[in-house]
Amino acid sequence: MTDTPHPHSTERGRGPESAGGSVGATRRTVMAALGGATLGAAALALTATQATAAADRNDTARSPIRPAADCVLTPEQTEGPYYLDLETVRKDITEGEPGVPLTLRVKVIDTATCSALPGTAVDIWHCDALGVYSGYVAGGSTPDTTFLRGVQLTDSAGVAEFTTVYPGWYVGRALHIHVKTHAGGTVTGGRYQGGHVSHTGQLYFPETYNRRVAALDPYRNNTATRTLNARDGIYRNGGSSTLLTLTQVGSDLGKGVTGTVVLGIDPDAVP
Helix, strand or coil, X not given: CCCCCCHHHHCCECCCCCCCCCCCCCHHHHHHHHHHHHHHHHHHHHHHHHHHHHHHHHHHHHCCCCCHHHCCCCCCCCCCCCCCCCCEXXXXXXXXXXXCEEEEEEEEEECCCCEECCCCEEEEECCCCCCCECXXXXXXXXXXXXCCEEEEECCXXXXXXXXXXXXXXCCCCCCEEEEEEEEEEEEECCEEEEEEEEEXXXXXXXXXXHHHHHCCCCHHHCCXXXXXXXXXXXXXXXXXXXXXXXXXXXXXXHHCEEEEEEEEECCCCCC
């Protein structure tokens, strides 16, 4: 299944009191009381620890971020129709596009060694709040606009970070960000050149956040029917492995979120 262009693609690509003993208490009574208090505190601490551990287990079960030790190869997914080989190296890709601020952190690991992959080029692109991709007019590519596209190299911990906005949606597709990783190239004149593509995939968003974001401006002006993850055929083909873990910046969702994900790749692969 491939991306379905938004009906408006003729314009542009659319794509959360301690207790004490009595005065006449004996030493043994006092020690017993203290021992009981200590045991009680220990029991409370153990209960709290158990509760925290249970919550952690639940969070882990829900979290798409896999420990590096898992060394799981991230499934390939379609490139889609809106890729442009711009390879512009920049962290902030918003270009003034409105939307909920998103700090995206992509960690890349080598599935053969379970280690981080520094110096890997992470190339992302996605639509704006209304389902529009930059660089597409009248059904074809015309790179006159470049918003929401960019490349970052992973740091020593294998992490590439972008400043962008929460994407919108278009007919037939759940909310997503396209991603490629490139290996073996170099940065010249602000562009990543050479090397080869080692992974092509897509990143997705939890529906609990998608629903809340859709009620905010400017997303509420998007008239396209929003497709849920579970109804997106591309998502169903391995998309859950790249479901972003989101953290809201403050009490107001409109102030932004941080999204993290781990990509497990074979840097020598040429998919």
